[in-house]
């Protein structure tokens with residue numbers, strides 16, 4: 001796979017490198033007060049140019065004067081000065097931009113432009129540029145976290161709840177916190193270009209006192225905005241079976257003992273009855289014989 005990619009790169013690079021090309025994510029959500037990182041890469045015809053020979057600029061829409069990022073800070077418009085930073089290294093063809101303290105009018109479109117810096121000539125004469133723009137959708141408030149848990153909690157067993165939020169500020173990831181103690185694992189990953197997920201997995205041993213309690217997860221985003229979501233835990237008791245099993249066992253035992261007793265009693269009485277019947281029979285026989293004799 002690596003070799004194939006390298007081969008492909010070798011084959012394609014003369015073609016690709018002839019043109020200036022940028023690739024910027026087209027749409028992203030941005031949380032007001034937080035930060036936004038706009039992924040951006042570009043190709044340029046001259047191989048291995050150091051960052052110092054390249055100048056990356058970000059501006060608003062078609063207006064090249066509305067500069068939101070420039071390495072010469074004095075050229076950045078007031079509203080964006082000290083809020084923007086080039087996170088990517090231009091020498092690595094990376095033009096990733098970060099905007100912090102996002103305002104609700106920062107919707108863009110923000111367009112990337114690259115200039116070739118010729119140290120001995122005025123840069124404005126000789127530049128090549130590409131423009132590719134991103135539109136931001138402003139979110140005034142963060143969306144609540146998504147909570148997922150394992151079926152029902154069973155007393156004494158490990159119970160797992162997963163809390164996840166998506167965001168577009170990977171340079172200052174949100175923090176997730178729980179209102180219940182337990183072991184916590186945190187995971188950060190990129191799910192689409194520019195869209196990230198922070199996940200917190202809470203694990204604890206379910207106890208009787210957890211039954212019908214709310215476990216909540218709170219996400220605090222860079223810029224201090226928070227959102228939270230809760231889940232009610234129902235704990236299945238393991239000892240509750242004893243309340244059923246013990247009376248059942250007692251009931252069954254009593255029934256068995258009573259049945260045996262009855263059978264024994266019946267047996268005993270059967271013998272007596274037969275004995276009595278026999279006695280009765282012999283008495284009757286004798287009596288009838290006596291009466292017979294008298295009549296004759």
Ligand SMILES: *[C@@H]1O[C@H](CO)[C@@H](O)[C@H](O)[C@H]1NC(C)=O
Nearest residue numbers: 041087088089092094095096
């Ligand atoms: C570009 O730079 C950013 C910030 O340093 C980094 O997170 C990202 O992975 C880089 N992108 C590429 C394609 O190397």
